[in-house]
Structures are given as C-alpha cells and as structure tokens.
Amino acid sequence: MWSDNEADVDLLGFDFLVDELMVPLTRPQLLPLTVGLLGEWGSGKSSLLKIVAARLDAERPADGGRYVVVPFSPWQFEGYDDIKVALMDAVLNRLQAEAASNASAAEEIGFLRRFINRLRRPAVFAGRAALAGVGPAAQLAATHYQPALAPLAQAVVQQAAVMGGAALDRAEQQTPPEDAGPAAGDDVLADVASFRSRFESLVETLEGVTAVIVLVDDLDRCLPGTIVDTFEGIRVFLHTKKTAYVIAAHPQVVEAAIDRFYPTTDRAGATGLGAEYLEKMLQVKITIPLLSVPEAETYMQLLLAQLHLEGSDFATVLNDVAQRRAHSVLAVSLNPGLAADSLGRDRMPSALFTDMGWAGSIAPLLGAALRGNPRQLKRFMNSVIMRRGSAQRRGTDLDAAVLAKLMVLEEQYLTDFQRLFDWQVRGGGGTAAELAAAERHVLSAAFVRPAPARGQRRASTAPDRSGDRVEETGPAEESLPLDPEVATWAAQPHIERWLRLEPVLGGIDLGPYFTYARAKLTVTATAARLPAALQGLLVQLQSEIVAVRRTAVRSVAETLPAEDLPLLMEQLLARVLRDPGSDAWDGAVEVAEKVPGAVAAVCHTLGRIPLDGIPRAKVSSAVRRLPQARQEVTALLDGWQNSGHAVGQIVAGLRTPRGSV
Structure with missing residues (x-):
C-alpha cells in the first residue's frame, strides 16, 4: 500500500511544473516575490513543494551562495498560536541555524525574536490587533475595493479602538517578561517598520545566503482568519529583498474564505473580494493541471511498479517513463509490455504483470470518473489492495481484476452497485442472471451501432507496448430479448462503459466480493x-x-x-x-x-x-x-x-x- 503523505519521488510527471517554479524563485531581480501554486485538493501540491525544496537545496546559484528553504504549515499552528507570529518564528528558527557562526546575526535574530514574543502576549496582541490591524485592513478594503464602505470602515476603527484600549488596560496590569521591551500602543507602527528593516538587513548580511524561500502548505485547510493572517504576516512583516514565498492552495477554497472574512455589502454585482485579493497577493500563479486519462493510467501503473520493484529496478522503469513523457503526455507511458521492455522479460515479476493488467483495464473509466485526481486514484488503489488482503486473512482469494472492476462501480456509482447487489440477493446467491444478460446485450450491441459498422474493429482495454490501445475484431452477435429493467440499467452510458471492461462477470459468483462491500450496501x-x-x-x-x-x-x-x-x-x-x-x-x-x-x-x-x-x-x-x-x-x-x-x-x-x- 501507499502512504497518503507527500511524496519525494515524482510519479506524476510534474518535472515541468518544478521548472516553472524554479525559474522565478532563482531570479534575484524578481525578489521579493509571492508565487501561488494552485490546484485542487489531492492534486499533488504538497509533493510538488517537497520536490522543489530538494531541488532548491541542491541548486548552486551563480553567486556561489545557497537557498535557505523554510517549510511552513499554518494549519499546524491554528488554534495554538498567532499565525503571523508562528510564521515569523519559523523563519527566524531557520535563519538561526544559518547564523550559528555569525555573532552579530545571532544577536539581531534575538532582537527580532523579542519583538515577536511581545506580540505573543494575548492581551497585548488583541489590543494591538484591534488598534493597528483592524483599522488599516478595514480602510484598505474601503479605499481599494469599494469607496462606499468608508463610513463603515470608520465605525469599525472606532469600535476596534474601544476594544483595543480595554485589552491594553488589562495588559498594563500584567507583569511583562524582562526582555519584552516597551509595549505601548504608540510603538506598534514603529516596531513593524523596524522589524521589516532589520529583518531585511539580517537576510542581506547572512553570508552565502542567496535568498530565503518559504514554502507555505495546507493554507486551504485553514479558517478564513488564519488564511488572511498568513498573507498579512508575509506582506506586512517579511516581504523584503532576497525573500520569496510559495503559497500552495486550492484557489476556490481560499477565495471563498476571503469572501467570508471580508463580507461585501453594496459592492457592484455582489461579487466577493476573494479573487481580487488573491490576484493582489500573488505575483506569479502556477496551476497544477488535472491528469488526463493516459496520465492517470501511467500514474496507477507507476504506483504498482513502486510497490513490486526494488530500488534500482524501479529507478530504471521510472527513468524510461520520464523519457516517454518527454515525447508525449497524451499516450500511456507505462503498461505491462513497456515495463517488461524496461526490466527485461526475465526480471518482470508475475505479480506486477497481473496487477498492471487489471489497473490498465479500469484506468480509462476510473481516471475519467475521478477527474485525474492523484490522491483519489491512490486511495482507490489502496482500497483494492486492502480489501484483497483482508479477504486473504480469512482464507478467501479474491481475483484482483474482478475486485477492481466491481469497486469502480461501488466507489463511483453506488446506486448501480446496489442494483447489482439486489439482483444477487433476488437470485438467491451464485451468479446474477441480470448481469450476464446485460453483458451479452452490450457486447453484442457494439456491432449493430451506426459506427463502427458491423465487423469493424473496436477498441479493447488492452494496451500495447507503445501505450496505445489495441483494436480488436469479433463476430457480430444478435441481440437477445432483454428484460426492460436490465435494458434500462445497461443503457446508461457509464454502465455501458463499465460492462465493457475486462473481465466479464456474468458467469462469476460475486457473493464473496459483496461480502467485503457490505458497509455501503443495504440489504432489505x-x-x-x-x-x-x-x-x-x-x-x-x-x-x-x-x-x-x-x-x-x-x-x-x-x-x-x-x-x-x-x-x-x-x-x-x-x-x-x-x-x-x-x-x-x-x-x-x-x-x-x-x-x-x-x-x-x-x-x-x-x-x-x-x-x-x-x-x-x-x-x-x-x-x-x-x-x-x-x-x-x-x-x-x-x-x-x-x-x-x-x-x-x-x-x-x-x-x-x-x-x-
């Protein structure tokens, strides 16, 4: 089985996206820079960040320096720490390691750390956020997006002043830490300006550091306030020379969160601010595309190769796949025949050959149904292997090809899977006569369609070594009388495609397979x-x-x-x-x-x-x-x-x- 964590090996063919990220991040004239790495949940953003981090660590800039990479996940700090403080702390912790032999830089980091420690005091932070954060944010929203909001913004500022003053009054009664320094509200703006200036100087004076690059992940898992705080932490405190930030997120989720954080009133068209906010914060956008059906199949086959092969053999297969992908991403780059060519016939494990067979069979339908989402494809593969392993522990050997075909229906079209189960129950077990009839009907109907004509070659599910699907011919069969219920079920386009997948199930006792799907089925x-x-x-x-x-x-x-x-x-x-x-x-x-x-x-x-x-x-x-x-x-x-x-x-x-x- 495969972990759901980010991967450090590129199985998705995303090397071109890595290059797209590396180009702006390694151009000094573009810094400071904020890059958006945008994609759906499960599209591979975290894995891509991990690969980029490794590439940056290995990169040697023309000035002979190095890139300091800081991974940061605001989601991990949500509810436990102020996000802006946590972000600054993560950056300073990483720079502390770079300043181990530089006494003046270490002292400067200590000063900056004392500043953020003052921000951590809850009452002072609340008061200052109200006085120094809410006002400018509200005024920015009013002036930049909608001038008609100005009176409302002023009211927000006044209320924030009342709330902030009360919080600061409470804070004055507390004993501050010895290293906290002055905490008066009048120092806030000066402190922010001072922090930016001294942070910029710190980065400039770190010997051998070409740039500090912060990789922000999991932003689309956070609450609206956390998302806005993360952007503010970057732009207000840390967006200085020789720094870059990569924000990996689902754009629609982030836009919706910003819309919720900054609700609109009489804005023209009643559209939210999220899209404009994101446009303003991100100077470069890189979008992760959905996998095409051939790419999805190649990914599934690579997962199986990774499961069955040792390191050097898998590296050989992966290298050959990369070369094929370089020529075309619109063709399948790995299948049983291609894997055998890479490894040599005598080194091709029989279990891998078998598993690649069923994966290739279901890949066209599954890849389309899951819209090429890598995480969902991996979870499906894990589910097949887990269910088969569970059956083996009970002494039942489930055929992987049969199981995978049934699970496509179960995972994507549960109502139709339930129908199949109902037929099984109605028939008293054994084989389902309705399924066999539907398969006969669909497979024979293929030869009486307007196109292809009778006897014309039709597409099968078996790919050849080139990655293309092989055409096969067969004798035309006459359509048999069919129960209307079965005919209606089989006429659904997705069911017709599913019935064409290998293997044919009509003559197989599916009872054992349904046993392990009972959690999703209703027996009535x-x-x-x-x-x-x-x-x-x-x-x-x-x-x-x-x-x-x-x-x-x-x-x-x-x-x-x-x-x-x-x-x-x-x-x-x-x-x-x-x-x-x-x-x-x-x-x-x-x-x-x-x-x-x-x-x-x-x-x-x-x-x-x-x-x-x-x-x-x-x-x-x-x-x-x-x-x-x-x-x-x-x-x-x-x-x-x-x-x-x-x-x-x-x-x-x-x-x-x-x-x-």
Whole structure:
C-alpha cells in the first residue's frame, strides 16, 4: 500500500511544473516575490513543494551562495498560536541555524525574536490587533475595493479602538517578561517598520545566503482568519529583498474564505473580494493541471511498479517513463509490455504483470470518473489492495481484476452497485442472471451501432507496448430479448462503459466480493419483494437518461396504483439518502412535481441530508421542480435558505422573483 503523505519521488510527471517554479524563485531581480501554486485538493501540491525544496537545496546559484528553504504549515499552528507570529518564528528558527557562526546575526535574530514574543502576549496582541490591524485592513478594503464602505470602515476603527484600549488596560496590569521591551500602543507602527528593516538587513548580511524561500502548505485547510493572517504576516512583516514565498492552495477554497472574512455589502454585482485579493497577493500563479486519462493510467501503473520493484529496478522503469513523457503526455507511458521492455522479460515479476493488467483495464473509466485526481486514484488503489488482503486473512482469494472492476462501480456509482447487489440477493446467491444478460446485450450491441459498422474493429482495454490501445475484431452477435429493467440499467452510458471492461462477470459468483462491500450496501427484504413492474420503475427513475426518467415519472403519475406508491418511494428515497448526487435525486423531485402523494416523503428525506453533502445542481433541481405551493416544500426551502450555508444562498437566488433586487 501507499502512504497518503507527500511524496519525494515524482510519479506524476510534474518535472515541468518544478521548472516553472524554479525559474522565478532563482531570479534575484524578481525578489521579493509571492508565487501561488494552485490546484485542487489531492492534486499533488504538497509533493510538488517537497520536490522543489530538494531541488532548491541542491541548486548552486551563480553567486556561489545557497537557498535557505523554510517549510511552513499554518494549519499546524491554528488554534495554538498567532499565525503571523508562528510564521515569523519559523523563519527566524531557520535563519538561526544559518547564523550559528555569525555573532552579530545571532544577536539581531534575538532582537527580532523579542519583538515577536511581545506580540505573543494575548492581551497585548488583541489590543494591538484591534488598534493597528483592524483599522488599516478595514480602510484598505474601503479605499481599494469599494469607496462606499468608508463610513463603515470608520465605525469599525472606532469600535476596534474601544476594544483595543480595554485589552491594553488589562495588559498594563500584567507583569511583562524582562526582555519584552516597551509595549505601548504608540510603538506598534514603529516596531513593524523596524522589524521589516532589520529583518531585511539580517537576510542581506547572512553570508552565502542567496535568498530565503518559504514554502507555505495546507493554507486551504485553514479558517478564513488564519488564511488572511498568513498573507498579512508575509506582506506586512517579511516581504523584503532576497525573500520569496510559495503559497500552495486550492484557489476556490481560499477565495471563498476571503469572501467570508471580508463580507461585501453594496459592492457592484455582489461579487466577493476573494479573487481580487488573491490576484493582489500573488505575483506569479502556477496551476497544477488535472491528469488526463493516459496520465492517470501511467500514474496507477507507476504506483504498482513502486510497490513490486526494488530500488534500482524501479529507478530504471521510472527513468524510461520520464523519457516517454518527454515525447508525449497524451499516450500511456507505462503498461505491462513497456515495463517488461524496461526490466527485461526475465526480471518482470508475475505479480506486477497481473496487477498492471487489471489497473490498465479500469484506468480509462476510473481516471475519467475521478477527474485525474492523484490522491483519489491512490486511495482507490489502496482500497483494492486492502480489501484483497483482508479477504486473504480469512482464507478467501479474491481475483484482483474482478475486485477492481466491481469497486469502480461501488466507489463511483453506488446506486448501480446496489442494483447489482439486489439482483444477487433476488437470485438467491451464485451468479446474477441480470448481469450476464446485460453483458451479452452490450457486447453484442457494439456491432449493430451506426459506427463502427458491423465487423469493424473496436477498441479493447488492452494496451500495447507503445501505450496505445489495441483494436480488436469479433463476430457480430444478435441481440437477445432483454428484460426492460436490465435494458434500462445497461443503457446508461457509464454502465455501458463499465460492462465493457475486462473481465466479464456474468458467469462469476460475486457473493464473496459483496461480502467485503457490505458497509455501503443495504440489504432489505422490501427491495427483494418489489414486484417486477416496480423494480423496473425503480431502475428507470434513477436513469441518467432524462427521457427514460420522464417516461417512468409519467407511469407513476398515470398508472401506478396508489398502494404501490409508498413502496416505490421508500426504495427510491433510500437511494437518495445514500447518494444525494445520484440521478435518484432527480427522479424523486420529478415524481414529487407530478404526483402530489409523493411530496411529503420527498421533502422529509431531502431535509434529512446534511447540507455539505448536497451538490449545487441538485439544489437547483429541487427548487425548480418541487411544487412551491405545498407547505412541506415551503418548510424545506425555508430551512435551507435560513441555514447560513452556501446551499441557502443558492436557494435564495433561485426563489428571488426575476426583476427584483
């Protein structure tokens, strides 16, 4: 298995991003500089910072000096220390090591440390923050972003003065540390200016130091105040000559936090300040791209190679992959054949060959479903290996290819995985006849599509040594009569793609595999007893094909007996609870739109779902389709709107009549 911590080996092919960072960081004329390393959670920001740190340590500038690298995570100090103080302390601690043989520099660091120790005293810090921090920040927001905020800013400053004065009065009654020095409020601005000047001089006088580079990670895990404090600590105290700062963060998360910290009032367009704030703070932006499907497959294969190979063999494979990536990132750079070519046929472990086979099979669908997110890809791989290992401890040998294919469905399309399990239960164990029928239908249907024509070559999941996928031919099979429920399930595009993955599962007893997925499954006698007609409607109401879903809604509204409605809705809403982002949500609100008897149950269920788990698109669907005249709907939407959550803002916007302000 693989650790979820940052990696010091580049498996993602991010060497070009390392170079993009190194160029501005090693140009003295650009300093001081703040660089944004921007990417989604799990995109590889922390690993990239670690690789850049190692590269900077090894770099030898033209002046013969060296780069002093300071890693810093504000998230680790949140709630325990003032973030600006913690940041300054981290930088001074690192410079202390550089000044070990320089008495004057060590003395200067001591002076700077006494200054930040005074800031650490809670009462004095609170008072000074109110007097010296809130006022300028509020005035900056007013003058730079919205002049109309000036009166509000002045009120904030006055209130801050009252609060700060009270805090300082309390602080004067405390005995300050002997080395604290003067603590009067009038010294704050002078102290800040003095700190910047003396910090700049310190960096200039450190022998052999070309630049101090601070790598800030985990900022997007922090509270809004911590995020703003980190930027202020950099720009107010530390942004001096021969310094650079790399901020690794999810840009949308940081922008939203800044919007929350600086709420807008009558700003034109009611847009937040987050994007502009980030634009002002970052002089250079480097964005980590999502992995393409071929890149995702190469990454998965490299993880397996790292797991199975010793150091020198893995280094050989990794080097060959780097060379292939240099020619094209749009082709798979590692698969079983390419690995065997790198190692030699006699040195290719059979276990690695097998694992690379199933990874290559699921990679196209999994890479697309996970949007090329490295952390999620790694977690999926860990889950496969962990589940297989757990089964082996109980004497059960799960085929890795079968397990991986099933887990793609489980992890990405839980409602469809539940459907597969329901068929297994309904069939009394053994093989699922419905799955076998769906596979036959899809595999034969491939030859009667308009394109490719009958007998034309079609893409398989097996890659050749070049990394491209091999085309194969096969005889056309005649379509067999198929149960409507199975046909509807198999017609979903993602299910059709999944059914085409190797291996074919229709003839395999999947019972042991479901045993290890029970935490996500619901075994209900009700589901097993649903009449065939209701089973078919249940599947159709969860279809991602809108026309199929709407046809099912009409059937429920026009022909379904009233006594069957609660039974059907119970099962449909159970799926909504398990996976609010699924098409079951759309089916449920569309039924509620057309069937008055379903409204209460739908509203009750939607009200039970945590707001953090509701996708924005689903909120829009509910507001547009639920009958607003019903009391249950009003109560649901009012609850969402008044929640203080982002969902509430969406609801408020959708409920506002057009043309109103």
